[in-house]
Amino acid sequence: MNFVFVSPQFPETYWNFCAALRRNGVNVLGVGDTPYNGISCQLKNALTEYYYVSSLEDYDKVFRAVAFFSYKYGKVDWIESNNEYWLSLDARLRDDFHVTSGVGAARMAEWQSKAGMKPLYAAAGVPSARQARVTSIEAARNFAREVGYPVFAKPEYGMGAGGTAKIDDKTQLKDFFEVFPTNEPYVLEEFVPSSGIAAYDAILDSRGEPLFENQEEFPPSMSELAHRQLDLAYWSRPSVDPRLQHLGRATAKSFGLESRFVHMEFFRLADDKPGLGAKGDYVGLEVNCRPTGGYTPDMMNFAHSTDVYQIWANMVTADHRGIPESDDPFWCVYAGRRDVHEYVHSHQEILDTWGSCIVMQRRIPRALSDDMGNQMYTARVRTEGELHDFIRFVQEQR
Numbered sequence: 001m002n003f004v005f006v007s008p009q010f011p012e013t014y015w016n017f018c019a020a021l022r023r024n025g026v027n028v029l030g031v032g033d034t035p036y037n038g039i040s041c042q043l044k045n046a047l048t049e050y051y052y053v054s055s056l057e058d059y060d061k062v063f064r065a066v067a068f069f070s071y072k073y074g075k076v077d078w079i080e081s082n083n084e085y086w087l088s089l090d091a092r093l094r095d096d097f098h099v100t101s102g103v104g105a106a107r108m109a110e111w112q113s114k115a116g117m118k119p120l121y122a123a124a125g126v127p128s129a130r131q132a133r134v135t136s137i138e139a140a141r142n143f144a145r146e147v148g149y150p151v152f153a154k155p156e157y158g159m160g161a162g163g164t165a166k167i168d169d170k171t172q173l174k175d176f177f178e179v180f181p182t183n184e185p186y187v188l189e190e191f192v193p194s195s196g197i198a199a200y201d202a203i204l205d206s207r208g209e210p211l212f213e214n215q216e217e218f219p220p221s222m223s224e225l226a227h228r229q230l231d232l233a234y235w236s237r238p239s240v241d242p243r244l245q246h247l248g249r250a251t252a253k254s255f256g257l258e259s260r261f262v263h264m265e266f267f268r269l270a271d272d273k274p275g276l277g278a279k280g281d282y283v284g285l286e287v288n289c290r291p292t293g294g295y296t297p298d299m300m301n302f303a304h305s306t307d308v309y310q311i312w313a314n315m316v317t318a319d320h321r322g323i324p325e326s327d328d329p330f331w332c333v334y335a336g337r338r339d340v341h342e343y344v345h346s347h348q349e350i351l352d353t354w355g356s357c358i359v360m361q362r363r364i365p366r367a368l369s370d371d372m373g374n375q376m377y378t379a380r381v382r383t384e385g386e387l388h389d390f391i392r393f394v395q396e397q398r
Contacts, residue, residue, distance in 0.1 A: 001026045001317060002073045004066055006081035006090055007056060008032060008047070009039045012365070013298060017082060018046035020313030027073055031065045032056070048073075056086065066093055077101060078316060082261060082290045087112065101259065111255060111289050114156050114187050121284045124254035126247050127276045128284040134186040137177045144173060147190035156185040164223045166191070192283055194220040195270040200240065200248030201263050201292060201300065203312050203321075208258045210249065211321040212311045214300045215240040216292065218265075226370045232336040233391045236296070236303035238329030247282055255287060259319075261312055263288040294368055295334070295360060295378065302359050302380045303332035330380045333387045335394035336364070336373030344396040350377060354390060357381055 008018050008030040018028045019042065030050040032039065039050065049072075051065040070076050078101045079093045091108035093099070103111075110116040114131070121128040132143040133156065144151050144167075153176060154164040163184070167173050180186065199216040215237045219225060225232055240248075248264050251257075266282040276283050291297050291308075300308050305326035314322035337343060351358065360378040379390050 001077045002029060002069065002075065003027065003078040003080070003316070004029045004031060004069060004076050004093070005047075006031050006062070006079065006086050006093075007083055008050075009034045009043055010083070011294060011368070012040065013295060014082065015040055015043035015046055016297075016309040017312060018043060020307070020309040021316065022046045022048075023310070024313050024317040026313075026317060029069045029073065029076075031062060056089065059089070059092070062089065062093065063096065066097060070097065084288060084290050084293070087289060107256075108289070109157075111257075111287065112157050114154065114286060117255075117284070117287055120254045120287075121251065124247070124250040126251055126254075126284040127281075129189040129192050129276070131187050131189045134180070134188055137174070140173060140177070140188055141170070143188050144170075150191040152189045152191050153186055154189070156187050166221075166223075192267045192276065192285075193270040193273060194267040194283075195280075196220050196268050197285065198241070198244055198266050198268050198282060199263055199292065200244050200251075200266065201261075201296075202248060202252065203261050203308065203315055204252055204257055204259065205315055206259050206319050208252050208256070210252070211315055212300075212304075212306070212308060213240050213245060213248070214304065214308075215244055216296065216299075220267075220270075222371055229338055229340055231338060231341070231395045232372055233334060233395065235331055235333040235387055236299045238303060238331055244282055247284070251284065251287060257287075257289065259315060260289055261291040261308075263290065263292045294364075294372055295376070298360060299332040299334060299378060302378070303330050305329065330382060331384060331387045332359070332378065332380050333390055334372075335377050335379075335391045337375045337377075337395060339374045342398040343394075344398055345393055347375075350394055353393060354379055357386075357390070 003021055003026050008014050009032045021028045027048045030047045033056045035052055036050055053061040076097050076099055079090050079099050081090050091105040094102055095104040130147050150166050150168045152166055197218040201214040202210040203212040205211055218234045264287050265285040267285050269277055269279050269281050272278050297308050305328045311321050311323055357379040359380050364372050364374055364376055377394050381387050
């Protein structure tokens with residue numbers, strides 16, 4: 001099997017996907033925009049060959065790289081990046097090289113469109129916020145009158161919290177339209193009172209059935225976190241809430257998601273909301289056709305005493321899990337710190353106090369630091385109480 005992995009060097013832990021494929025006998029062919037001398041030794045050892053391009057934004061260069069691999073190794077069987085930023089690139093390459101193991105550009109655009117998700121949520125029986133495409137300030141005012149302020153503006157196509165804005169009143173709506181990026185499609189949604197975001201992660205087989213499932217808990221607003229320079233804390237749970245599991249599986253079927261690692265986000269209602277549900281219910285936020293970003297796949301491994309990289313590779317090569325489920329689950333928690341703050345406990349004090357629980361600690365790459373902070377500590381603990389004690393110890397400020 002010939003597998004073209006797009007941008008295997010970022011995030012840094014993605015070499016694990018390549019290594020798992022290599023263990024399964026796959027020719028792993030990397031295309032990336034980091035020179036060969038700049039990629040890790042682990043990635044070099046996992047790849048059959050690496051093709052450097054000066055920019056992955058330049059489609060002609062990437063096309064030529066895949067064409068070279070096709071000429072040298074034979075027909076390409078898979079093309080994937082597992083990275084939100086490159087999903088449309090993956091899909092376009094599949095179309096051009098007649099790779100049928102994943103979807104083409106048209107279907108990927110539907111999955112990535114926040115407007116396109118709405119009818120698919122409805123078909124799955126998953127409640128979601130009312131929404132309108134932003135076409136004019138008059139239409140936006142009409143929508144805000146219908147659903148009430150605040151409303152939430154975000155790019156129809158986009159990742160993370162970039163470009164999002166909470167709009168509290170008519171004045172802020174007017175101000176938003178004065179700086180509105182007219183070259184980028186936007187949507188307005190009714191505001192959902194949320195006590196947090198619950199994520200359903202899954203590795204799906206060729207029938208859309210989960211081989212692995214995970215639940216994460218995130219703060220209510222990542223955009224507010226970055227804007228106010230707050231410290232991020234989130235965690236993987238030892239098990240998945242059956243209510244969320246049902247919604248996640250139904251969403252996967254409705255979207256037609258197959259042979260993928262997926263990450264679905266749901267609001268947890270802070271209050272009763274007519275048309276959406278009661279306090280504590282889940283409301284569909286967005287579907288991402290790739291793993292959670294950053295170091296979260298590693299957190300899943302620690303929480304479930306497993307190897308999601310290998311489960312994913314087994315799905316690719318054999319369409320089965322290949323690893324038994326563990327009966328030794330944990331809570332795995334991420335606590336980030338920002339260089340702009342002063343903290344009560346030093347780096348060494350954290351290691352001395354929590355060292356037996358800490359499974360990862362490192363500096364965060366600049367590309368991820370706006371959301372995740374500059375320094376991260378990840379711990380594996382047995383109870384939810386220990387989880388919150390760890391967060392307080394790491395993030396307590398002077």
